[in-house]
Amino acid sequence: MTDILKIKDLTKHYVQKSAFFKKETGRANVLNGVDLTIIENEISGLIGESGCGKSTIAKLIMMLEESSSGTISFRGEDINSVSGRGKKNYYKNVQMIFQDPYSSLNPRMKVKNIIGEMIRINGGSKRDALLKTKEMLCETGLEESAMDKYPHEFSGGQRQRIAIARALVVRPKLLIADEPVSALDLALQYKIIDLLLTLKAKYKFSILYISHDLNSVAKFCDNVSVMYLGKIMEKASADKLLKEGKHPYLKALIESIPIKDPLHRTDKRSVIKGEIPGPHNIPVGCPFHPRCPERMAVCDQEIPVLKGIEGDHAVSCHLF
Amino acid sequence: MTLKNVFEKFTLSYLFGIVLALIIYIVDINLKISSVVLILSATLYSCTTYGKFHRYFLNKDEKTIVLFGFSIINLTIQILMMLIFIKVYPIEDPSKVILINIGVSVFVHPVIIFLSIILAEKQLIRKGFIKNEDIPNNKLKKDMGLFIVILFVVIALLAPLIATHDPKVINLPESLNTPTLDHIMGQDQNGSDIFSRIVHGARISLFTGLTVVFISSVVGIFLGLVSGFYGGLIDTVLMRIVDVLLAFPGLLLAIAIVAVMGPHILNVVIALSVLGWVSFARLVRGQVLAVKEREFVYAARTSGQSDLRVMFMHILPNIMSPVIVQATFSIAGVIIAESSLSFLGLGAPPGTPSWGLMLSEGTKELLDAPHVSIFPGAAIMLLVIAFNFIGDGLRDLLDPKTEKK
Amino acid sequence: MLAYITKRLILLIFVLYGVGTIVFFLIHMIPGDPVDIMLGDSAVAADKDELRKNLGLDKPVLTQYVSYLSGVVRGDLGTSIHSREKVLDEILERVPASFELMCGAMFIAILIAFPLGILSALKPYGFTDTVSMTVSFIGISMPNFWLGPILIIIFAIELDWLPANERGGFFNLILPAITLGTAMAAMLSRMIRSSLLEVLGEDFIKNARARGLSEKKVVLKHAMRNSMIPVITIIGLQVGVLLSGAIITEAIFDWPGLGSLLLDGINERNYPLVQGCILFIASIYVFVNLITDIMYAYADPRVRLQ
Numbered sequence A: 001m002t003d004i005l006k007i008k009d010l011t012k013h014y015v016q017k018s019a020f021f022k023k024e025t026g027r028a029n030v031l032n033g034v035d036l037t038i039i040e041n042e043i044s045g046l047i048g049e050s051g052c053g054k055s056t057i058a059k060l061i062m063m064l065e066e067s068s069s070g071t072i073s074f075r076g077e078d079i080n081s082v083s084g085r086g087k088k089n090y091y092k093n094v095q096m097i098f099q100d101p102y103s104s105l106n107p108r109m110k111v112k113n114i115i116g117e118m119i120r121i122n123g124g125s126k127r128d129a130l131l132k133t134k135e136m137l138c139e140t141g142l143e144e145s146a147m148d149k150y151p152h153e154f155s156g157g158q159r160q161r162i163a164i165a166r167a168l169v170v171r172p173k174l175l176i177a178d179e180p181v182s183a184l185d186l187a188l189q190y191k192i193i194d195l196l197l198t199l200k201a202k203y204k205f206s207i208l209y210i211s212h213d214l215n216s217v218a219k220f221c222d223n224v225s226v227m228y229l230g231k232i233m234e235k236a237s238a239d240k241l242l243k244e245g246k247h248p249y250l251k252a253l254i255e256s257i258p259i260k261d262p263l264h265r266t267d268k269r270s271v272i273k274g275e276i277p278g279p280h281n282i283p284v285g286c287p288f289h290p291r292c293p294e295r296m297a298v299c300d301q302e303i304p305v306l307k308g309i310e311g312d313h314a315v316s317c318h319l320f
Numbered sequence B: 001m002t003l004k005n006v007f008e009k010f011t012l013s014y015l016f017g018i019v020l021a022l023i024i025y026i027v028d029i030n031l032k033i034s035s036v037v038l039i040l041s042a043t044l045y046s047c048t049t050y051g052k053f054h055r056y057f058l059n060k061d062e063k064t065i066v067l068f069g070f071s072i073i074n075l076t077i078q079i080l081m082m083l084i085f086i087k088v089y090p091i092e093d094p095s096k097v098i099l100i101n102i103g104v105s106v107f108v109h110p111v112i113i114f115l116s117i118i119l120a121e122k123q124l125i126r127k128g129f130i131k132n133e134d135i136p137n138n139k140l141k142k143d144m145g146l147f148i149v150i151l152f153v154v155i156a157l158l159a160p161l162i163a164t165h166d167p168k169v170i171n172l173p174e175s176l177n178t179p180t181l182d183h184i185m186g187q188d189q190n191g192s193d194i195f196s197r198i199v200h201g202a203r204i205s206l207f208t209g210l211t212v213v214f215i216s217s218v219v220g221i222f223l224g225l226v227s228g229f230y231g232g233l234i235d236t237v238l239m240r241i242v243d244v245l246l247a248f249p250g251l252l253l254a255i256a257i258v259a260v261m262g263p264h265i266l267n268v269v270i271a272l273s274v275l276g277w278v279s280f281a282r283l284v285r286g287q288v289l290a291v292k293e294r295e296f297v298y299a300a301r302t303s304g305q306s307d308l309r310v311m312f313m314h315i316l317p318n319i320m321s322p323v324i325v326q327a328t329f330s331i332a333g334v335i336i337a338e339s340s341l342s343f344l345g346l347g348a349p350p351g352t353p354s355w356g357l358m359l360s361e362g363t364k365e366l367l368d369a370p371h372v373s374i375f376p377g378a379a380i381m382l383l384v385i386a387f388n389f390i391g392d393g394l395r396d397l398l399d400p401k402t403e404k405k
Numbered sequence C: 001m002l003a004y005i006t007k008r009l010i011l012l013i014f015v016l017y018g019v020g021t022i023v024f025f026l027i028h029m030i031p032g033d034p035v036d037i038m039l040g041d042s043a044v045a046a047d048k049d050e051l052r053k054n055l056g057l058d059k060p061v062l063t064q065y066v067s068y069l070s071g072v073v074r075g076d077l078g079t080s081i082h083s084r085e086k087v088l089d090e091i092l093e094r095v096p097a098s099f100e101l102m103c104g105a106m107f108i109a110i111l112i113a114f115p116l117g118i119l120s121a122l123k124p125y126g127f128t129d130t131v132s133m134t135v136s137f138i139g140i141s142m143p144n145f146w147l148g149p150i151l152i153i154i155f156a157i158e159l160d161w162l163p164a165n166e167r168g169g170f171f172n173l174i175l176p177a178i179t180l181g182t183a184m185a186a187m188l189s190r191m192i193r194s195s196l197l198e199v200l201g202e203d204f205i206k207n208a209r210a211r212g213l214s215e216k217k218v219v220l221k222h223a224m225r226n227s228m229i230p231v232i233t234i235i236g237l238q239v240g241v242l243l244s245g246a247i248i249t250e251a252i253f254d255w256p257g258l259g260s261l262l263l264d265g266i267n268e269r270n271y272p273l274v275q276g277c278i279l280f281i282a283s284i285y286v287f288v289n290l291i292t293d294i295m296y297a298y299a300d301p302r303v304r305l306q
């Protein structure tokens, strides 16, 4: 049980500046001190409502943007300190698949180049690239004839398979999956998740699985972190989370999961009250307190910290 | 009505026009009137033929070639008729009539072709044969422009073979002679053959147009990519430079640069390139900003390849369409700019067969010899229209909105 | 609004500074000794020295640069070489003629463009539309240094209706104004057509139609007003085209405006005058752009917020 990726107290804010005097005119606090650990060979889930900063974490892990403070370390090495060659090596170990299969593949490139490029960049020969691309396509359930086609000739599910093949062809040790199935219909969603599980069993890598669907995350992940307005609210192993979820926010979320039988769907569910505040006006104290049904006096004063309550179960709430 | 019928009908009306012209000519010996009749009948003929033919060839690719074939046949018949008139009944100054005839045909034809094609399509739409979206108007436009451009490129490449005389030979006794069989466009104020000068001038116009657009698009694409991709300080600095360069309206800065550097075609190329990259850089930068946030760019950036590779292999191919359209329009713009500078005496040095220079020298003799300025002017306009056609056609063809249809 | 104007003014100062810098360095782009070129080879050494001193060319470049820019700020554009007059005076003397020509061209452009554009938009893809858009396409492709001579041949020589040389009364203005205004008319009519068509597709126009207003009334009263914003911007931007097109038009018609002054300056190698003209024309263009932008921002609040 070694960590592959450790995020400590990560914050990210976007500052808007005026054009001339570079005066600050607005600030979006997207991440406000995130702690997250991904364990070797496990699937870690990350869930939260839209706009809470999940994709931002993924971007920071992929070094697509710079963090404002805090550290991300991959196998003990701070990724801020890698550059040049180290960066290339990092991307060999950490890969990402994106939410929208329609925009994540370069429309002007043939599939064989989209995937083969990854091998070529890492010093593989042309032959090598072709062989591995073929192999990977079979592995992800695509025909060999896909090689010479362009992305627009495929369906959404097939494209997501290509994206997976592209990410895994370099045999990464960590795969960031940012809502990889939310653009697909239900039957396809399970197929793609199955594919990921099969490939994971074969190639042995960790996954950070980002989603806003509590149900699927609980089924599919080993452990789950719940996020709200740029902070982790609770984390636990997946089975524990659904049954013994502690945080008021999580409880509300669990209750709001649609029940299969539509006749019993009414009344009982306490839907979270109020609008989710934007990153421009994060509430003082606990970010959830304006909407919290169990609010106390301290809640709008002090920011709660993530405390372990038993084993790997941790909650960030003044109640515990 | 079958294709054959249409063909016969309008060939007959054309022949009728020609016969009428001949009769008027023989009876009245009035070259002017008969040539007017000839032009009219040819015009009517082309108008209807092109329209009718376009209807039949609407969905076939060879239509452009057919139309051009017809317009060339048309023109040849007209010229031959005029030559017969003159051979049979020698007349003092027949060259002017030929000149008018050719001139009118060259300019009236493209316009007629277009009007008739568009009108034919309108009719087809109204009658429900085709839908509005199906009109391959833009493709036609593009092909037509391409045809003219290729024609000029061939002329430029083979200039020494095509030119009937040495463009630089000065023959003062024959200065300002009107067109004859030997000098088909006449002679200029130095007695040089205008046709040969125009043929050689195609080299200058195309050279300047292509070189300037090549330089400015390469520079502009590179700076635009870097500026849009990295943003920050590089972007700010670059955009301020662009602001300053855009403060000089149109040709002003080019005039200033050429004025201090001296009249030379290379200086014109430099001056126009100094301005030219700006529009490319702005266009590319805007496009990069739009494409940069697409996920495949993120994917490329996290694959371990260099930023330059991401810019040139992943971003650039996806923004190329508007750049190509812009380049086409730019060539037209540069050709006009070069001619303008030469017209002002700031471009090509005196004696060079540059169209702009020929035109400006011709305007001094407007009273006695309008042909000296008409031909180079026509050449400029034809080439510019051709490039604008290509640009217009490409723009609509590459437009994502029409692409989806 | 005030913030927007302030922002634009700061940008304006920066741009003017940049323009001044480029214009200053023009004289240093001359291959060889500028004084030799200005006075010719036969000039006496004493004259050359005097000119060199007058232009400050004997001092280090940085000193020259600073004194040139400070001169420009004070409105001192230097002295003309041969006439020894103040450059600014020579320029101001020519402004009325240029202004007259540009107003004429603008008037012609508007006179042609509005009817054409409106007629086209009333019946898009109809016969009138096709013809007028073809005509405007030719207008855009026709260089004005060719249009000018053709107009002279037809109207001044063959028909002898209008005078074609120099400035004078109203009739002298017609041909130059047409020459300069045609390209703008072509652009403008296309712009009016497309922006009218866009507005005609919007909901409030459909409402007006539903209320039973006649098509003419709908277009002229409701659509016109709402489609004017982009048209105004185009008119503003086209001033730049007019400014540089005027140089050629003035050359064709011997019109005593700024363009002719610039060309005279170039031909006489009177570089202070050339610098002054270019600086002056560019500044006017920058100011016109500023005013257009502010008007645009005033009319359309979205612009201010970027």
Ligand SMILES: Nc1ncnc2c1ncn2[C@@H]1O[C@H](COP(=O)(O)OP(=O)(O)OP(=O)(O)O)[C@@H](O)[C@H]1O
Residues within 6 Å of the ligand: A014, A028, A030, A048, A049, A050, A051, A052, A053, A054, A055, A056, A057, A212, A278, A279
């Ligand atoms: N460049 C930026 N400048 C300012 N704010 C930004 C920027 N990028 C993202 N944000 C803000 O950060 C917040 C979080 O964005 P993020 O994409 O991480 O959300 P998410 O949790 O992935 O949501 P979703 O489920 O919709 O994908 C959003 O409110 C967004 O407005």
Ligand SMILES: [Mg+2]
Residues within 6 Å of the ligand: A054, A055, A056, A178
């Ligand atoms: Mg997201």
